[in-house]
Amino acid sequence: xxxxxxxLLIVLFACEQEKKLPIxxxxxAIDKEVNGKIVTDTVYHxxxxxxxxxxxxxxxxxxxxxGKIYVTDFFFTTCPxxxxxMKQQMLRVYEKYKxxxxxxxxxxxxxxxxxxxxxxxxxxxxxxxxxxxxxxTGKWTDIETMAKQYFIxxxxxxxxxxxxxxxxxxxxxxxxxxxxATCDGTNPKDVEKFLLDMDILLNEK
Amino acid sequence: xxxKLLWGALPVIFFxxxxxxxxxxxxxxxxxxxxxxxxxxxxxMEKGEGLAQLIPPVTKSDWLAQNPSKLACLIRYGxxxxxxxxxxxxxxxxxxxxRLTEIEIHNLVNYIFNNFENQVQKRSLDKxxxxxxxxx
Numbered sequence: 605x606x607x608x609x610x611x612l613l614i615v616l617f618a619c620e621q622e623k624k625l626p627i628x629x630x631x632x633a634i635d636k637e638v639n640g641k642i643v644t645d646t647v648y649h650x651x652x653x654x655x656x657x658x659x660x661x662x663x664x665x666x667x668x669x670x671g672k673i674y675v676t677d678f679f680f681t682t683c684p685x686x687x688x689x690m691k692q693q694m695l696r697v698y699e700k701y702k703x704x705x706x707x708x709x710x711x712x713x714x715x716x717x718x719x720x721x722x723x724x725x726x727x728x729x730x731x732x733x734x735x736x737x738x739x740x741t742g743k744w745t746d747i748e749t750m751a752k753q754y755f756i757x758x759x760x761x762x763x764x765x766x767x768x769x770x771x772x773x774x775x776x777x778x779x780x781x782x783x784x785a786t787c788d789g790t791n792p793k794d795v796e797k798f799l800l801d802m803d804i805l806l807n808e809k
Numbered sequence: 810x811x812x813k814l815l816w817g818a819l820p821v822i823f824f825x826x827x828x829x830x831x832x833x834x835x836x837x838x839x840x841x842x843x844x845x846x847x848x849x850x851x852x853x854m855e856k857g858e859g860l861a862q863l864i865p866p867v868t869k870s871d872w873l874a875q876n877p878s879k880l881a882c883l884i885r886y887g888x889x890x891x892x893x894x895x896x897x898x899x900x901x902x903x904x905x906x907x908r909l910t911e912i913e914i915h916n917l918v919n920y921i922f923n924n925f926e927n928q929v930q931k932r933s934l935d936k937x938x939x940x941x942x943x944x945x
């Protein structure tokens with residue numbers, strides 16, 4: 605009995621300690637020379653520079669997200685399969701952090717038909733503001749390149765409903781441009797946990 | 810001897826219990842519900858609430874109450890152009906479902922009429938056939 609209590613305490617303690625999110629993606633060990641000594645540094649996967657246009661016609665780049673954490677996903681306005689669910693769930697993120705300046709949202713359109721005007725109309729219909737939630741478009745190959753950087757697969761596919769194939773993940777990026785959490789953006793329970801992950805990241809020192 | 814009988818009966822009681830429990834837990838779904846989940850829920854959502862001003866609700870929809878004969882066509886051929894539901898204007902195309910049979914559409918229509926807080930009178934299969942002959 606005592607033994608079991610002891611074990612339980614350890615487990616509880618271990619849980620208490622875990623208040624940091626993992627850093628996702630490939631990492632590399634790089635040897636650096638600091639003050640004449642060789643030290644090994646871990647280099648994590650980081651999101652590279654990008655430049656797109658949002659629903660208000662403004663240029664949105666990696667600089668837009670400097671000093672912020674952000675949630676990103678890939679969708680298109682006429683997507684019949686998973687996008688309405690994703691947008692319903694992303695609206696939960698939007699509502700929760702609407703007045704929190706530390707958080708932004710970035711949704712990439714993967715459809716060539718989604719012009720700035722189409723995105724603007726869409727934003728109006730789901731009642732969001734571009735200062736918090738950027739719906740962006742750009743060169744298709746640039747969007748595809750960025751999707752890979754967030755570990756999201758996108759594809760043009762005439763056989764798919766809507767003409768494009770993509771997964772519905774939400775990806776959480778920290779201030780150092782590292783990926784810290786992902787979830788299935790069509791699954792409310794998964795998103796529930798993702799919202800808690802965002803709080804953990806915001807509270808990290 | 811009595812004891813042995815009792816022990817023998819236990820597994821029977823146990824499995825009978827499981828069976829009855831199963832019936833309560835896994836109530837078989839009607840076809841209309843299965844079709845709704847397969848073909849409609851991705852847009853209109855599980856509870857039928859729709860999405861903002863993009864996708865209208867099927868829950869407590871006044872459009873349904875006023876146009877019960879139009880749902881079969883709408884399901885089969887989709888819907889384009891402005892439509893007003895519960896006072897809100899929507900204008901975003903809904904894709905067709907050309908593969909659904911008359912019977913499937915019949916089950917789906919009646920599932921929607923009887924759920925999602927709608928109280929629209931059931932439509933017979935003959936009525937649905939009639940509806941489908943008048944689509945434009």
